[in-house]
Amino acid sequence: MKNSVSLYLMGLTWLNWRIATISGANLLQQPFNNTFKSRSLKAIDWCALNCPKGPNIACTLKGDCLTIAAPCQFLKLDKARLLDLHNQLRNLFATGNEPQAKGLQVADMMVVEWDDDLAFTASCNLKTCPSSMEHDTCHITPNFMTSGQNLAWAAGVTDCSEQSLKMVHNWYNEVRELSADQLHSWGKSFQFQSGTGHFTQLIWSKVTHIGCAAFEKDLESGRKECMMACNYGPTGNVLGRAMFKEGPPTSACPRGLVANSKHAGLCGAARRNRSFLEAVGAAFPCIVALQRMFSG
Structure with missing residues (x-):
């Protein structure tokens, strides 16, 4: 017995x-969750999720990242639009329609989905209402022991929600600084170039989840200042690693996945x-x- x-x-x-x-x-595919869940120290032991370079930012802030210092206010992001834009741009690149890449296609580009923990650690980056952008050294989560980060800032705008989408476009447009030869080469072995890291993080093929946070601050004459942080899991921009695998779109999807029903160049629909x-x-x-x- x-x-x-x-x-x-x-x-x-x-x-x-x-x-x-x-x-x-x-x-x-998991159902999309439109609620921003609390990720307090009681819910997750962030202090057990530290990095070799330093403590997790959520540990440093004692899990208190859902409020922000005045005069900033957290922006209610349109998660669906942010996700869709990321996937549109990843699909554009994967299907060989990026002019700068001259027909290069990606065989293993994943569709990305939203992750509340990545969004929470992104909000931690903005917690102090910073006057300038600064990457934090550690923002890993229970599901992603590595995570990348893109930051963006703008001032003098009228609508920070729309500006958040422009920020993603601006990250992608860094592709203009790269040649087709570089993109072919980096597909096999990534090499960092200043002024292009936001783009390479955005289209890193193995990224499966993102989470973003943003704030707005009122300026004179009805204008606003906006800042956004997006964290990506798992991380991209790893020197010497393959940024993607070249080949016909979705021809090298992970086992069990086929082309996404909406973005045909991305892996993400379950068999x-x-x-x-x-x-x-x-x-x-x-x-x-x-x-x-x-x-x-």
């Missing part, structure tokens, strides 16, 4: 690990019509029932 219980618990451990693996690999748990439940209903009973 003891051996049977041990084998059963081992099976549950494998089942939970397998479900977590599938969820972490993002094989199934499976059911979740892994649903599939296991159909085949082994007693195992799943016991797993749910023991997990409460």
